[in-house]
Amino acid sequence: MTQVLRQKLIDTALAMNASGLNKGASGNLSVRYGDGFLITPSGMDYAGLSTNDTVWMGFDGKTQGKRKPSSEWRFHAAIYNHHAEANAVLHAHPVSCSTLACLGKGIPAFHYMIAIAGGRDIRCADYATFGTPQLSENVIEALQDRKACLMAHHGLTCFEKDLPRALALAIEVEHLATVYGRILAIGEADILTDSEMEKVLKKFSSYGLQDV
Numbered sequence: 001m002t003q004v005l006r007q008k009l010i011d012t013a014l015a016m017n018a019s020g021l022n023k024g025a026s027g028n029l030s031v032r033y034g035d036g037f038l039i040t041p042s043g044m045d046y047a048g049l050s051t052n053d054t055v056w057m058g059f060d061g062k063t064q065g066k067r068k069p070s071s072e073w074r075f076h077a078a079i080y081n082h083h084a085e086a087n088a089v090l091h092a093h094p095v096s097c098s099t100l101a102c103l104g105k106g107i108p109a110f111h112y113m114i115a116i117a118g119g120r121d122i123r124c125a126d127y128a129t130f131g132t133p134q135l136s137e138n139v140i141e142a143l144q145d146r147k148a149c150l151m152a153h154h155g156l157t158c159f160e161k162d163l164p165r166a167l168a169l170a171i172e173v174e175h176l177a178t179v180y181g182r183i184l185a186i187g188e189a190d191i192l193t194d195s196e197m198e199k200v201l202k203k204f205s206s207y208g209l210q211d212v
């Protein structure tokens, strides 16, 4: 089981880069396993990864494997601890999400698909140095009742119930960020009302990707 899951983690990391969401080794990806999670290693190109390079980390902070875990393991652990429904966590520095995040902007409900992240907006977590407990706290705050957030001066983090859904969510949020960025370049966004977003969220609760 663990070998299959380790390979899925690598395949999803490769797909994340192939989709254009991420460049090189700046992003990181994890999947819940047992009393902890499997995570991509620190600073290694995904292209050459083998299953032995992935790291298992327990919620007690102990690691198993020959590599060091991604430097962002803290917020991965925090997300699993705060969101029982999270089975996969994706973090990347996609261009459009990072652009908005560097302006300190989240994404309001300019488009109904914002609901895919679980609420009526996608927040931007306050800045903190990468890898720090403070960054974990800020990410957890921005992810309250949400599955995705931007991170100021940094990028995007999201979680889902499995790896394919986490990748699909990240791709959708990056698309929304791209469109919102274009709107801001031309004019002002017209935001959907809270009552309309309530309707959309209700519909989304019974709609989604097919089970795989």
Ligand SMILES: [Zn+2]
Pocket (backbone or CB within 6 Å): 026, 027, 072, 091, 092, 093, 130, 154, 155
């Ligand atoms: Zn990062």
